[in-house]
Every structure is written in C-alpha cells, then in structure tokens.
Amino acid sequence: MNYRHAFHAGNFADVVKHVALALSFDRLNVKDTPYRYIDTHAGIGLYDLAGDEAERSPEWQDGVGRVWSAERGAPEAVRAALAPWLNVIRRLNSGVLQHYPGSPVLAAEIMRKGDTLRLCELHPESADLLREAMGRDKRVKIEERDGFEALPAYLPPPERRGLVLIDPPFEAGTSERKRDFDWMLKAAVKAVKRWPVGTYVFWRPIKDVDAVRDFDGELADGLIENGGLAAEKLLVADLWVRKIGPGPLSGAGVVIVNPPFGVAEHLQAVMPWLCELMSQGDGAGWRVERVAEAG
Ligand SMILES: C[S@@+](CC[C@H](N)C(=O)[O-])C[C@H]1O[C@@H](n2cnc3c(N)ncnc32)[C@H](O)[C@@H]1O
Structure with missing residues (x-):
C-alpha cells in the first residue's frame, strides 16, 4: 500500500x-431531513499545498491552481456550478491558496x-492525519479498515438518505488497477442492491479507454439489468487534459448513480470551461452523459 494522495491532491482529477461531490451535497441540503455521507477511501x-509531497509533485498547480486564478472571469453558469466547492476552499484559505x-x-x-x-x-498514518483533520466533530466516525469490506454494513444508513463515495x-501497475476496478464493480452492485435509492459517486482514472469502457459497461449491466436501476439514473462525467495514453494520468472522471436533481445540468455547464482551462496539450476533452443517452 504505497499510495499517498498528497502527491495528487488538487490535480485536475x-x-x-x-466539484461533482460538492454539487451533490449542495443539492442534498435542499431537503431538511438529515443524510449520511459514507467515504470508503x-x-x-486536508492537504497542504505548500507541504513536501505537493512541492515534489505540484500537480495541483494545473488543477485547483488554475481554477483559483481564473474563476473570477468565468461565466455566471460556471461560477454557479463551482460555488459549493470553491466556497469551501475560500473559507479554508485567506488570499493565498494553501x-x-x-x-x-x-x-x-x-x-x-x-x-x-x-x-x-x-x-494507519493516513488515518491518524484524518482524525487530526476532522477534529472533534461529533458527526464524524472514522474507521481504520478496508472500505470495500466495511461498506455493506453501512447500508442502508439509518437516515435513508445520503451519498457514498x-x-x-488505483495504484500504478495494470494488475493493481484491474483489482480496484474489479473490487469497485463488486462493491457497487452489492451496495446498490442493498440500498437502491442512495447516491453513489465512483471515481475512476482513464489510463486505458478500453478498460474504462468495459468497466462502465459492466457497471451499467450490473446495476440496470441485474439491479433494476433505471438507465437515466446513471450519469458519467469525464475530463481528459490531453490525448489519453501512457505516461502521467491524462483523464479521469466519475460515474454517479442517482445524481441529485440539477447536478447533471451544473456539470454540463462547467465541464467545457474546466476542460479548456486545465488542458495540457492536444486532444483534451470532456463528456457528461446519462448512460441512457450514451447507449
Ligand atoms: C484516492 S485516495 C482518497 C482521496 C479522497 N477520497 C479525496 O477525495 O480526498 C485513496 C485512499 O484510500 C486509502 N486506501 C487504500 N486502500 C484502502 C482500502 N482497502 N480501504 C480504505 N482505504 C484504503 C489510501 O491510503 C488513500 O488514502
């Protein structure tokens, strides 16, 4: 287990x-009834963009760094879509982004x-830092354990509303990546079966277009054909900063099951702007599609 997210925090992915998560929480807040957030990984x-890892791998500069500098000039619809996420970042930073x-x-x-x-x-070390970052917040329970294994016991949550991330x-290496795709697929099908009305956000890298297409197809089959989910309840939002290929991560995105009302429209509005802003060369692109539309 070598992965440290601090090397990648704030990158385009x-x-x-x-942005998709913050929009989803914002929409869940529209109803007064409480909800639960479950984060398996x-x-x-909280990440220090002036810290050692970010300094050695300043990926954030081409991600949140570019948004932070350009956001004021963005069209109104883009600013509205970014607002739930950027408002938090503004609260945590005074002036300089750190x-x-x-x-x-x-x-x-x-x-x-x-x-x-x-x-x-x-x-274990990350769990310690997580406990430190979350402080004494009574709403929060942290478990130092395998999130895939833990997930079924959390579902359905007592609140009967909420979001699972x-x-x-997806550590470097084809077999590790394949393992995470396989586990995610199994976990997704099992979880949605136990709790079909929850919102789920599945993040995946796009290193290999075929592997992602296969994953999305199997996920859709598992949830729609075997799990009874309506096809229009599955939304995909992907962005690639250059032509997808070997080398550093070029594309990534989320599959959202049961996206809260309005999230798809906000993502449609913001993705072309983000794509142009965070592009790192030829072949950058994006898509926001309902699986029903993708066919
Ligand atoms: C991509 S990072 C998470 C980033 C975080 N969700 C965010 O958006 O800020 C993945 C994390 O999962 C942790 N991890 C790896 N395998 C795990 C497992 N089986 N169960 C729970 N956590 C795991 C890693 O230590 C790493 O901190």
Whole structure:
C-alpha cells in the first residue's frame, strides 16, 4: 500500500471529483431531513499545498491552481456550478491558496449539524492525519479498515438518505488497477442492491479507454439489468487534459448513480470551461452523459 494522495491532491482529477461531490451535497441540503455521507477511501482529509509531497509533485498547480486564478472571469453558469466547492476552499484559505480540502473535509464543511459522516481509511498514518483533520466533530466516525469490506454494513444508513463515495487508489501497475476496478464493480452492485435509492459517486482514472469502457459497461449491466436501476439514473462525467495514453494520468472522471436533481445540468455547464482551462496539450476533452443517452 504505497499510495499517498498528497502527491495528487488538487490535480485536475480531484477538481472534477470534488466539484461533482460538492454539487451533490449542495443539492442534498435542499431537503431538511438529515443524510449520511459514507467515504470508503477517505484519505487524510486536508492537504497542504505548500507541504513536501505537493512541492515534489505540484500537480495541483494545473488543477485547483488554475481554477483559483481564473474563476473570477468565468461565466455566471460556471461560477454557479463551482460555488459549493470553491466556497469551501475560500473559507479554508485567506488570499493565498494553501489548504486543499479532500473529500471528508469538503463534506463536513457543506453538510449540516444533524447530518453524519462515516469515513474509512486503511493506511494507519493516513488515518491518524484524518482524525487530526476532522477534529472533534461529533458527526464524524472514522474507521481504520478496508472500505470495500466495511461498506455493506453501512447500508442502508439509518437516515435513508445520503451519498457514498468510492474512491480507491488505483495504484500504478495494470494488475493493481484491474483489482480496484474489479473490487469497485463488486462493491457497487452489492451496495446498490442493498440500498437502491442512495447516491453513489465512483471515481475512476482513464489510463486505458478500453478498460474504462468495459468497466462502465459492466457497471451499467450490473446495476440496470441485474439491479433494476433505471438507465437515466446513471450519469458519467469525464475530463481528459490531453490525448489519453501512457505516461502521467491524462483523464479521469466519475460515474454517479442517482445524481441529485440539477447536478447533471451544473456539470454540463462547467465541464467545457474546466476542460479548456486545465488542458495540457492536444486532444483534451470532456463528456457528461446519462448512460441512457450514451447507449
Ligand atoms: C484516492 S485516495 C482518497 C482521496 C479522497 N477520497 C479525496 O477525495 O480526498 C485513496 C485512499 O484510500 C486509502 N486506501 C487504500 N486502500 C484502502 C482500502 N482497502 N480501504 C480504505 N482505504 C484504503 C489510501 O491510503 C488513500 O488514502
């Protein structure tokens, strides 16, 4: 287990994931009834962009760094889509961008007093840092264990409303990546069967277009054909910063099951802007599609 998210925090892939997450929490807040957030691979919660890892691998500069500098000039619809995520980043930083919220801190900042968070982080040192980042927040319970294994017992949550993020490391190496795809697929089918009305966000890298196409196809089959989910309840949002190929990560995105109302439209509005802004060469692109439309 070598993966440390601190080397990648705030990169273009985090931007897409966290914008989609923040929009989802924002929409879940529309109803007064409490909800639960379950994060199977939580990371350390808060990242220091001036820290050693970020300095050695300043991927954030081409992700959140570019958004932070350009956001004021963005069209209104783009600013509206970015607002739930950027408002948190603004609260954590005064002027200079240094503190980047991972998914647990982002969630805790947007969620309300009566909502609850369940976070799994397997790596002991990361779990310690996560506990430190979450402080004494009574809404939060952290478990130092395998998030895939823990997930079934969390479902359905007592609140009967909420969001599950499945964001494994997809460590370098074809077999490790394949393993995370396989585990994610199994976990997804099992989880949605137990709790079909929850919102789920599955993050995946796009290193190999065929592997992602196969994964998305199998996920759709598992959830739609075997799990009874309606095809229009599956939304894909992907962005690639250059032509997809070998070398550093060029593309990534999320599959969202049961996206809250309005999330798809906000993503449609923001993705072309993010794509142009974060592009790193020829062949950059994006897509936001309902699986029903993708066919
Ligand atoms: C991609 S990072 C998580 C990033 C975080 N969700 C965010 O958006 O800020 C993946 C994390 O999963 C942890 N991890 C790896 N295998 C795990 C497992 N089986 N169960 C729980 N956590 C695991 C790693 O230590 C790493 O911190």
